[in-house]
Amino acid sequence: MNAAIVGVGLIGGSFALSLKEHGIADRVVGVDNASDNRSRALELGLVDAMLSFEEAVEEADLIVLATPVDSIPMLAIKALNKISSQQTVMDMGSIKSELCEVIEQHPKRGRFVATHPMWGTEYSGPDAAERGAFTGRTVIVCNGGQSDPDALDSVIRIYEKIGMNILHMDAEEQDLHSAYVSHISHITSFALALTVLEKEREEDHIFDLASSGFESTVRLAKSSPKTWTPIFLRNKYNVLDVLREHIHQLQVFRRMIERDDAEGLTAAMEHANLIRKILK
């Protein structure tokens, strides 16, 4: 099987490595509009060749879209316009409603499989690609009923070979849930970094104090704005919904601290401790 990865960054690059690692693809070609990424992906051996979008779509059995989410719907249409009924197109983006809406009426809609593998790090670009990524994680497959059974099966089989757990969801449902478990974590992390940097202008010591707790909470603030600006804006209403709830929870904490409400604080934290069951 020949695969083409459009966007050879953190996600696309790691997926290219997985396809080779698990013997899924014989040949993996890459497409990227940044010349730095093109040469780096080759140097790192993420792909066998870098081609133009048109060349890659022509030769690959599987076309994988792994670019920032604002570019995925148009690339999906362009790829579907060109492929035959033997080829499959899939994406790996973090949001799905707009994409599924845009491709809904396309005559070759059945050849598209919309997926969101729940894996990532705070790094970006080809150098951030990791061997062994995705394994043991969950992948959300969206609106699977709109994909041709053979296209859907082939993509699911790939994810299963990589060792991922498959979860089926509607596009709208997936966007809401991703806002809760991924997008909000990034916003709180960015905001926490800005809070500390704001203070650090006046003080000198913060540099020395990074404890493990701080590091893990603020780690995601190293993430790329190129990835995250389009996610927040394209998933706007879900993200705003979660953000409002999160700000509310922080205000409740603030009021309890203001009132020296030890019992209230303890009860809130005991409830928050239930997150253990989600993190297992």
Added chain:
Amino acid sequence: MNAAIVGVGLIGGSFALSLKEHGIADRVVGVDNASDNRSRALELGLVDAMLSFEEAVEEADLIVLATPVDSIPMLAIKALNKISSQQTVMDMGSIKSELCEVIEQHPKRGRFVATHPMWGTEYSGPDAAERGAFTGRTVIVCNGGQSDPDALDSVIRIYEKIGMNILHMDAEEQDLHSAYVSHISHITSFALALTVLEKEREEDHIFDLASSGFESTVRLAKSSPKTWTPIFLRNKYNVLDVLREHIHQLQVFRRMIERDDAEGLTAAMEHANLIRKILK
């Protein structure tokens, strides 16, 4: 050297292990008001014996206070009341202003060394104690000028043997900085857990979606209210100060998303990316 650890939980238990590991203490005894902790600390081999507070203070060269922060000032006074001028008392708590104020006029104030080692995990109790804890981290020594030089030196030498970097600070300064780099991370994590749990009442899927980003941001929400309620309340004004700034930053994010302000979001995240220099 004989050491007594008062509070054989995450911090005290790990410090007991470090004292043995680095050949600093020949004998380490423990004190704990929870009978479960007493038996568990012995079973785990964290300490050589469990004694009463009075017995431990009598026999130890170094008395280490590692209990929740609301109990430290009184234990400090009680220990200072009993010791000779050959003994030293130190604490490992996360806040220092109240403690240093309470012991300030004590005739044996010089025998006390106030320290805050910047290490911890989201777990608590004797079972959470770890070998190799503290090494490579920073420890803040507060108001060192108020300690007798020999007491201060002996404590600093211990931390250096464990491989910690020593940072001297005023108690007030340390409490402000700890609010920024440790206390606020815990509040955002607790609030994030509550945000997600609130939603999860209505939905079923959140369980399956925990991605690595979510896990690292929300990890601290597993922390013990017994540890954190007194920290938030005893460091009230600093914590409120940081919390206000953090809520403000989140509100700025919210407004930018509402207005589709891609440029503003990108600029804010690029600025947040500067946190890299703090996390190195």
